[in-house]
Amino acid sequence: xxxxxxxxxxxxxxxxxxxxxxxxxxxxxxxxxxxxxxxxxxxxxxxxxxxxxxxxxxxxxxxxxxxxxxxxxxxxxxxxxxxxxxxxxxxxxxxxxxxxxxxxxxxxxxxxxxxxxxxxxxxxxxxxxxxxxxxxxxxxxxxxxxxxxxxxxxxxxxxxxxxxxxxxxxxxxxxxxxxxxxxxxxxxxxxxxxxxxxxxxxxxxxxxxxxxxxxxxxxxxxxxxxxxxxxxxxxxxxxxxxxxxxxxxxxxxxxxxxxxxxxxxxxxxxxxxxxxxxxxxxxxxxxxxxxxxxxxxxxxxxxxxxxxxxxxxxxxxxxxxxxxxxxxxxxxxxxxxxxxxxxxxxxxxxxxxxxxxxxxxxxxxxxx
Amino acid sequence: xxxxxxxxxxxxxxxxxxxxxxxxxxxxxxxxxxxxxxxxxxxxxxxxxxxxxxxxxxxxxxxxxxxxxxxxxxxxxxxxxxxxxxxxxxxxxxxxxxxxxxxxxxxxxxxxxxxxxxxxxxxxxxxxxxxxxxxxxxxxxxxxxxxxxxxxxxxxxxxxxxxxxxxxxxxxxxxxxxxxxxxxxxxxxxxxxxxxxxxxxxxxxxxxxxxxxxxxxxxxxxxxxxxxxxxxxxxxxxxxxxxxxxxxxxxxxxxxxxxxxxxxxxxxxxxxxxxxxxxxxxxxxxxxxxxxxxxxxxxxxxxxxxxxxxxxxxxxxxxxxxxxxxxxxxxxxxxxxxxxxxxxxxxxxxxxxxxxxxxxxxxxxxxxxxxxxxxxxxxxxxxxxxxxxxxxxxxxxxxxxxxxxxxxxxxxxxxxxxxxxxxxxxxxxxxxxxxxxxxxxxxxxxxxxxxxxxxxxxxxxxxxxxxxxxxxxxxxxxxxxxxxxxxxxxxxxxxxxxxxxxxxxxxxxxxxxxxxxxxxxxxxxxxxxxxxxxxx
Numbered sequence: 001x002x003x004x005x006x007x008x009x010x011x012x013x014x015x016x017x018x019x020x021x022x023x024x025x026x027x028x029x030x031x032x033x034x035x036x037x038x039x040x041x042x043x044x045x046x047x048x049x050x051x052x053x054x055x056x057x058x059x060x061x062x063x064x065x066x067x068x069x070x071x072x073x074x075x076x077x078x079x080x081x082x083x084x085x086x087x088x089x090x091x092x093x094x095x096x097x098x099x100x101x102x103x104x105x106x107x108x109x110x111x112x113x114x115x116x117x118x119x120x121x122x123x124x125x126x127x128x129x130x131x132x133x134x135x136x137x138x139x140x141x142x143x144x145x146x147x148x149x150x151x152x153x154x155x156x157x158x159x160x161x162x163x164x165x166x167x168x169x170x171x172x173x174x175x176x177x178x179x180x181x182x183x184x185x186x187x188x189x190x191x192x193x194x195x196x197x198x199x200x201x202x203x204x205x206x207x208x209x210x211x212x213x214x215x216x217x218x219x220x221x222x223x224x225x226x227x228x229x230x231x232x233x234x235x236x237x238x239x240x241x242x243x244x245x246x247x248x249x250x251x252x253x254x255x256x257x258x259x260x261x262x263x264x265x266x267x268x269x270x271x272x273x274x275x276x277x278x279x280x281x282x283x284x285x286x287x288x289x290x291x292x293x294x295x296x297x298x299x300x301x302x303x304x305x306x307x308x309x310x311x312x313x314x315x316x317x318x319x320x321x322x323x324x325x326x327x328x329x330x331x332x333x334x335x336x337x338x339x340x341x342x343x344x345x346x347x348x349x350x351x352x353x354x355x356x357x358x359x360x361x362x363x364x365x366x367x368x
Numbered sequence: 369x370x371x372x373x374x375x376x377x378x379x380x381x382x383x384x385x386x387x388x389x390x391x392x393x394x395x396x397x398x399x400x401x402x403x404x405x406x407x408x409x410x411x412x413x414x415x416x417x418x419x420x421x422x423x424x425x426x427x428x429x430x431x432x433x434x435x436x437x438x439x440x441x442x443x444x445x446x447x448x449x450x451x452x453x454x455x456x457x458x459x460x461x462x463x464x465x466x467x468x469x470x471x472x473x474x475x476x477x478x479x480x481x482x483x484x485x486x487x488x489x490x491x492x493x494x495x496x497x498x499x500x501x502x503x504x505x506x507x508x509x510x511x512x513x514x515x516x517x518x519x520x521x522x523x524x525x526x527x528x529x530x531x532x533x534x535x536x537x538x539x540x541x542x543x544x545x546x547x548x549x550x551x552x553x554x555x556x557x558x559x560x561x562x563x564x565x566x567x568x569x570x571x572x573x574x575x576x577x578x579x580x581x582x583x584x585x586x587x588x589x590x591x592x593x594x595x596x597x598x599x600x601x602x603x604x605x606x607x608x609x610x611x612x613x614x615x616x617x618x619x620x621x622x623x624x625x626x627x628x629x630x631x632x633x634x635x636x637x638x639x640x641x642x643x644x645x646x647x648x649x650x651x652x653x654x655x656x657x658x659x660x661x662x663x664x665x666x667x668x669x670x671x672x673x674x675x676x677x678x679x680x681x682x683x684x685x686x687x688x689x690x691x692x693x694x695x696x697x698x699x700x701x702x703x704x705x706x707x708x709x710x711x712x713x714x715x716x717x718x719x720x721x722x723x724x725x726x727x728x729x730x731x732x733x734x735x736x737x738x739x740x741x742x743x744x745x746x747x748x749x750x751x752x753x754x755x756x757x758x759x760x761x762x763x764x765x766x767x768x769x770x771x772x773x774x775x776x777x778x779x780x781x782x783x784x785x786x787x788x789x790x791x792x793x794x795x796x797x798x799x800x801x802x803x804x805x806x807x808x809x810x811x812x813x814x815x816x817x818x819x820x821x822x823x824x825x826x827x828x829x830x831x832x833x834x835x836x837x838x839x840x841x842x843x844x845x846x847x848x849x850x851x852x853x854x855x856x857x858x859x860x861x862x863x864x865x866x867x868x869x870x871x872x873x874x875x876x877x878x879x880x881x882x883x884x885x886x887x888x889x890x891x892x893x894x895x896x897x898x899x900x901x902x903x904x
Contacts, residue, residue, distance in 0.1 A: 006441075010400070010788075219746060219757035226743065230732040235691055236723060237743040238712030350457075 005345040015343045020289055020296070022342075023335035024303070030335075031328050040318055048317055049310035049328070059313075061195040063305050065267060068204040069094070069259035069276075071301035073283035075211045076252030078292040082215070083248045084228035089135065089150030090256040091280025092157035093128040097257020098264040099161055100127025102180065102271050105187040106169050112186035120187065120261055128257015129250040131157060136249035140242045146249070154280065162273045169271060180271035189266045200262035205298070207255070212294040224248060256280060277308060278326070285333040288340075304329060388451035390415045390574045391436070391467075391543055396445035398431050400788070403780055405431040407598040408445065413543065413591075418565060418575045420585040420606055422618055423595035424792065424820040429578055432595070433545055436576075437469050438462040463491060468541030470532050470549060478521035482514055486535045499538070506537055510564045525677045526557040533564070544568065545576045548818055550584060562588050580618075580820045582611040594618055619822040633856050637666040640840035641809050642700040646707075648687050656680040658687065661866045663859065665809075665840040670832070671869060672855030673844040674880055680864040681844050682724070685813040688842065689721040690714045701809060716747065720807030722799055724814040724844075726791065730798040733787035737779070738768040740786050741801055750805075775800030776826065792823035799827050803834055810834060813844045828854050848880055860884055 028046060035045035053059045073090045080087040101124030104116055134153055138144035164180075171181040189198035215221035227234035227244050234241060259279065268275055286304050290296030311325025389412040398406045406428040413419045423429045434440040436447065438456040446453050449465055456462050462469070476485050483496035483503065494502070500516045507513055512530050520528060529549065536544055546565075550558040565575055565588065579585055585592060586606045594602040594617045602617040642664050649657040658680050665671045675681060686692035687699070690711040699707040701717045711721070721744075723729040731740045742752055742764055752764050765783065772779070775796045779789050786794055795816070802810065815831065816824035832854055835841045844861075845851050851858050857869035860883035867883050 217758055219742075219753055219759060222739070222742065222759065226732055226735070229734050230728045232725070232729045233732045233743060236689075236711065236721070236729055237746075238710060238715070240710075 001349050001351060004348050004350045005341070006348055007345055008343075011343050012346075015339075016291070019339040019343055020291070020300075020336065023289070023332060023339045026335045026339070027328065027332045030331055031324075034327070035320075038320075040320065045314060045318055045320065048314040050306060052313050052317075053306055053309040058195060059309060061192070061197040063302065063309055064201050065197055066305035066308050067301045068201040069263055069279045070283050070286050070304055071298055072204040072207060072259040072262075073252075073256045073280060074286035074290065074297045074301060075207055075294055076255030077283055077287040078211075078290070078294070078297060079215070079221075079224055080248045080252045081287060081292055082228050083224040083244055084231075085139075085245060085248045086147045087132065087135070087150050087249055087252050088147050088284065089132075089152075089154040089157075089280070090252065090283055091276065091278065092150070092154030093131045093253040093256035094260035094263075094276055094280045095154075095157040095161050096131035096253075097124035097128035097260030098271065098275055099157075099164065099260075100124055100130075100257065101261025102169075102183075102264055105183045105265075106180050106271065109181060109184075112184055114186070116186050117189070117265065120265055121258060124257045124261025125254040126257070128260060129254040131257070132249040132251075132253020133246060136246045139249075140245055150249075161271065161275070165271050165273055171270075178273050182270050183265060187265060188269055189262060191266070196267045198262070198266040200266055203258070203262070208294045208298045215294065256283075282308075282329055285329055285336070289332065289336050304332075307332070389413055389448075390450060391576075392448040392451070393432075393436075394446050394448065396432065396435060396447065397443050398428075398435060398440060399443055404598050406435070406442075409595070409598075409600055411593050411600070413574045413576060415542075415574055416569050416572045417590045418569050418577055418588055420589035420592040421576060421578045421595065422580065422582075422585060422592055422614065424580075424618055424822050427595040427618075427820070428598040429595055430547070430790075431598075433469070433547065433576070433578065436462070437467060437545065460491070463539055463541070466540075466542035467545065468536035468539050468543070469545040469547070470529070470536050471547055476520045476528060476531060479519065481517050481519055482523075482531050483516040485520055485531060486516075486538055489535045490538060502538060503534065506534055510537070510567060511560070512564060526553050529553065529561075533561075537568075541573070543574045543576065545578070547578045548580070549577075550579070550581065558584070580824075582606075582614045582821070585614065586611065596620055615821055618820070633666060633669045637668050639664055640667050640702060641665040641842070643688075644698050644700070646687055646694055646698045648683055648692055648694055650683050650686075650692070656683055656864045658683050659864045661687075661864075663842075663866060663869070665842055667838045667840055668835055669857070670835045670841040670843060670855045672851035672858040672872065673842065673861050673866070674848060674851050674858055675844075675846070675861035675884055677846055679861050679884075681813060681846075681861060683864070684861060684866075685721075685723060685811065685844060688811045689719075689723070715744065718808035720744070720802035720805055720810050722802050722810070722812040722815065724817065726794045726798050727787065731786040731794065734785055736783040736785055737772070737777075737789075737797060738764045738783050740797070741768040741771060744801060745805070771797060771800040771804055774804060775830070792819040795819050796823055796827065799830065803830055806837070806839075807834075808839055810839055810841045811844075812842070814847075815843060815845065816847065816850060824850070848877060852877075 028050065031049070032042040032046050036042040053063060073094065077087055077090055101120040103123060104111055104120050131153065135144070135146040135149040138149045139146045166178045169180045171177070171179050174181070189200045191198045215224070223234065223237070223239040223244060226237060227239055227241055231241060234244070260275070264271060264275055282304050286297055286300045289303070290298070290300035307325055307328050311322050311328070314320040314324065315322045392412040394410055395408045396406055397404070397408055409428070409432060421429050421432070431440060435442045436456065438458045438461050441457070447456060448454065454465060456465065456467070477488070481496065483499045486503070487494050487496050487499045490499070496516075503514070503516050512534055514527060514530050514534060520531065523531070549561060553561065565577070569575055577585070577589055586609065589606050592604050592606040592614070593600055594604070594614070596618065604617070606614060643662050646658055646661045656679060661684065663671065673681070673684065683692065687694055690706070690709055690713070693710065694707045696705045696708045699705070701714065701719060704717065706714055706717065727733045731743070742759065745767060746753055750767065752760055752767060754760050768783070771777065777789070777793050777797045777800065779793055786797075789797065799812070799815065810831070812831065815827050819827065828850065831841060831843065843851065843855065852872055852875070855872040858872050858875055858880065859869040860867040860880060862884055870879065
């Protein structure tokens, strides 16, 4: 007997819905086995990971806080991926958004009016969009592969941030710690009483229906899908692939940049060498787990935020390495992509070819 | 190798029972959802016979052949090879069973040599040198001359098809399936292909010949199976039938072909479309650059562009449609210069375009028909878009079903994906999408390529009707009969040059054939090769 993949006549609607849940189930199962192998009680570890963060109000706030940037970035990435443009560098666009958005509070600390914060948010989007525009330019002009350029630019952005907070943007009154000056209230997002939850999260959740409407109800959203499915048909339709490449990368850059400045002007409150636990990369998983659908992305974002929190919780209570969170996220992506195969293919057990009544010639070639 | 020996014995034993047909199909059935593409088909092909499979598009021919070649698995029924029930699980299996297939669309690597392409296809993976030695034998036997060292990208379509056929023959099949093989050939090339097929049959090989060209089938085939709506409707000896009776069996009713009346364009018809000395280099390795092309098309006139594929048709279409941009003044519509205007602006001026490739260029295969309708129907007068580009779904659906009704597009109910339609039905949808705009200018590339007789006749009729209403029409086609039937004037595209237009009423096939074969820039074919490599 052997396993074989057969292409389905049409994509399976049932599997389309079931695949993400299958992936989640397999991830839980596999991580349970891993916990057991590492010498932890798998039930307790899984509880700490996936349930405990939901049992207290403050940690639900934290969950939303972490889901916000993931959702916002993944919404932008989904536009790129629909258009068959593989933006892997959202982490860099996030970072560049944080840097651009921090220009007013760091270079003009005295400017504290009601316009300061909106200016910061807009600058954050501009920074992310410009940084996303670089791989677009390289792709359009030199046909450079955006997977490589956007990924490499992500590391450049992280190093630029590192240089700034250790060098020119270091807080003069900060005892040489690698940090910028703290942002004042006018330069920060208002928070919910008694928590770190800021109103920027509302922007992320409000973006979900907006993006859904944009992608499924407008010609512009349709254009991204057409160019992703059939580039020649897109050209025939009169959609310029250059314009769409710039639009997709700069738009997703803008959303990532917005997420970046909201993180800095929100829970962090200053620029530091590290401002993201890898939101830009995790958002790739969010986008795919959510099937590039804004509503799916919202749920996937909450789930991945849970894995961040669970990782922290398990580290504190059980002493599990925090790297475990990345392992769980990696497994989730692995299983999502694996289970997605079942949408278009089905697995069949086929008898050993030698046992079939099929003919002599194939046996001859087998033997030879 | 011991088992090979044993299998040969079995093979020989099976051959002795010579009443057993080489291939028999019993009750083969395949459904896609609610659509029964092939329903209980029986068919048998004797050794050494040339068997025609006739049918309209969507009749189930391709589905049937795909089951024989192992790319699809039947839901019911069985396939018997030399009387032995066989499961053809994959194309590899099919080849091992002695079934070879020449596809309608070529599957050659353009940047590789002929010998390399053939070596790749063979299961025992010979080196290109071994292939060359084997090729010589076949080339001599069948008169299929091909240079094994030539790069496929440099070869013209007729030669490429020869390579495809040789590739299949080197697998030493006992059954060769050919899917619409003559749609890319000049009349002379087609005739030489028939010679090869007849010789193969005389050597005891069987041939399953899929075509909609009835004259060919009558001249070539010993048997014919006619399919309609997934069922066999007739089994006949095509040599004893007339083209009309075969067509009736295929379509279920008489096919009426309308011809263009000579002199139907008034002498004072206004000039609508103009090309002035267009030069265009596609900048790709195997593209053909256009050299000083001029043309003038008047209101109510159909200009046919003849020529063998690969002589600049694709490039000419791109220049006409605005997918490739040239100097502003090089293209004029209604007197307005539009050469550097992209396709959308040309559509705004009332032009409509039907590209050659219906899936992937004219339509997005994975998208629903309504979404595909929107691709070219997004102007304000189409009423498909609201403010800010918000799509009006009910209007789009209405447009799509109007096109489907008016152009007799047969498909599953609802709003199916374009990829689920048969080639002819998708072509009718694409043509319908453009014609229902009542365009002032229509440019069509290969309007009926791979389309069955009924659909082709329908499409030609619709194009002629458009010209009657005063539109200027340019038809690029490799089908000379088609061009002679519908055009007022015919010009020939050869090596990127366009000949002077000839009056379709007086031109002969020989005249056109000569223009098609001649390279206007050179006296020898070597010179042409040099010129092309310079261009690259």
